[in-house]
Amino acid sequence: MTTGVAGRTGRRPGDPAHTRRAILDAAIDAFAENGFGRTSIRKVAATAGVDPALVHHYFGTKDRLFLAALDVPVDPAELVPMVIAGGREEAGERLVRTFLSVWDSPRGSATVAVLRSAVAHPWIARLLREFVFTRIVLPAFAELGLDDAADRDRRAALVASQILGLALTRHVLRFEPLASASEADVVAAVGPTLQRYITGDIGA
Amino acid sequence: MTTGVAGRTGRRPGDPAHTRRAILDAAIDAFAENGFGRTSIRKVAATAGVDPALVHHYFGTKDRLFLAALDVPVDPAELVPMVIAGGREEAGERLVRTFLSVWDSPRGSATVAVLRSAVAHPWIARLLREFVFTRIVLPAFAELGLDDAADRDRRAALVASQILGLALTRHVLRFEPLASASEADVVAAVGPTLQRYITGDIGA
Numbered sequence: 400m401t402t403g404v405a406g407r408t409g410r411r412p413g414d415p416a417h418t419r420r421a422i423l424d425a426a427i428d429a430f431a432e433n434g435f436g437r438t439s440i441r442k443v444a445a446t447a448g449v450d451p452a453l454v455h456h457y458f459g460t461k462d463r464l465f466l467a468a469l470d471v472p473v474d475p476a477e478l479v480p481m482v483i484a485g486g487r488e489e490a491g492e493r494l495v496r497t498f499l500s501v502w503d504s505p506r507g508s509a510t511v512a513v514l515r516s517a518v519a520h521p522w523i524a525r526l527l528r529e530f531v532f533t534r535i536v537l538p539a540f541a542e543l544g545l546d547d548a549a550d551r552d553r554r555a556a557l558v559a560s561q562i563l564g565l566a567l568t569r570h571v572l573r574f575e576p577l578a579s580a581s582e583a584d585v586v587a588a589v590g591p592t593l594q595r596y597i598t599g600d601i602g603a
Numbered sequence: 604m605t606t607g608v609a610g611r612t613g614r615r616p617g618d619p620a621h622t623r624r625a626i627l628d629a630a631i632d633a634f635a636e637n638g639f640g641r642t643s644i645r646k647v648a649a650t651a652g653v654d655p656a657l658v659h660h661y662f663g664t665k666d667r668l669f670l671a672a673l674d675v676p677v678d679p680a681e682l683v684p685m686v687i688a689g690g691r692e693e694a695g696e697r698l699v700r701t702f703l704s705v706w707d708s709p710r711g712s713a714t715v716a717v718l719r720s721a722v723a724h725p726w727i728a729r730l731l732r733e734f735v736f737t738r739i740v741l742p743a744f745a746e747l748g749l750d751d752a753a754d755r756d757r758r759a760a761l762v763a764s765q766i767l768g769l770a771l772t773r774h775v776l777r778f779e780p781l782a783s784a785s786e787a788d789v790v791a792a793v794g795p796t797l798q799r800y801i802t803g804d805i806g807a
Contacts, residue, residue: 528778
């Protein structure tokens with residue numbers, strides 16, 4: 400449930416890097432045990448033996464602490480405005496563009512590492528799902544005026560199936576010609592799929 | 604590049620299980636080093652120190668040897684007729700039905716294990732891609748009358764992105780409500796995506 404031993408050694412108590420690492424280790428244990436929603440910065444601070452103000456000092460918000468603990472190199476909540484800026488009829492295309500802007504950037508390989516971790520460790524997958532759902536999917540669908548909970552949950556899972564499948568084939572398995580395809584080609588091919596999953600007829 | 608130590612021990616030379624394991628270990632090394640196409644049963648037999656006839660006796664064809672070596676519980680080539688039976692206009696729906704018939708069966712968990720292995724080990728991903736492409740994609744697309752090589756390769760990669768993304772979210776990460784959705788619901792939602800990737804407008 401915690402990071403490697405290497406992260407815990409080589410720094411003395413009182414050293415800022417030691418304190419930061421102790422907070423992250425406590426956060427990983429707390430998130431793994433209680434999920435994102437039921438973990439508080441206060442509880443993480445108590446486990447790490449530091450003042451909550453120090454956790455805020457190092458990591459800012461609980462979101463930031465969570466992303467740092469799981470080595471996620473980008474705050475997906477910051478990407479939501481890019482996706483919803485064009486309204487619901489452009490959401491599919493903007494969604495794939497937004498993901499590609501991260502994956503095809505220098506931060507992409509760290510993002511791919513997170514996907515590998517999620518596949519290898521179910522508790523990481525559950526945590527990430529809870530975070531992405533509550534911090535990204537709910538607000539984004541609400542902004543787009545898609546409020547029916549059961550319908551929204553189905554659509555969100557279908558979106559995840561194609562977006563994560565794209566990450567898997569293009570960036571992890573590196574299947575050609577998808578791995579080398581231009582952003583424009585990927586958007587033309589996958590954008591309409593996401594658009595249909597977000598606003599179109601998905602049956603039942 | 605080989606299976607665990609456990610697979611290599613506990614059996615004496617001359618024991619059929621020992622011979623079978625030695626052939627599989629030789630096959631894994633040979634496929635990993637040379638790919639599917641450039642590995643011969645003769646070479647595997649030589650590495651394992653047995654007669655090629657014995658490899659045929661235990662495993663039948665090279666396809667079967669390959670699938671046994673990678674612990675793939677089903678020969679995907681046997682599923683091709685189910686997918687193409689309805690012609691190109693039904694191929695998307697039949698493709699997702701066919702995959703679900705495996706994943707939702709008792710063999711499903713072994714199939715999911717293969718996906719996990721492919722994510723963890725790039726050489727397994729490359730091997731599986733080569734096998735699936737030459738043994739499944741090429742003949743299936745040819746049967747469906749889709750012969751343009753560049754176009755076919757793009758379509759096949761897009762199909763993989765959605766099919767593997769579905770396996771990932773429904774069976775590995777187990778995102779709800781997709782993980783518990785009925786076959787009919789999944790077919791209604793994902794079938795049209797695959798149909799478009801196989802025969803529709805995918806841009807460029």
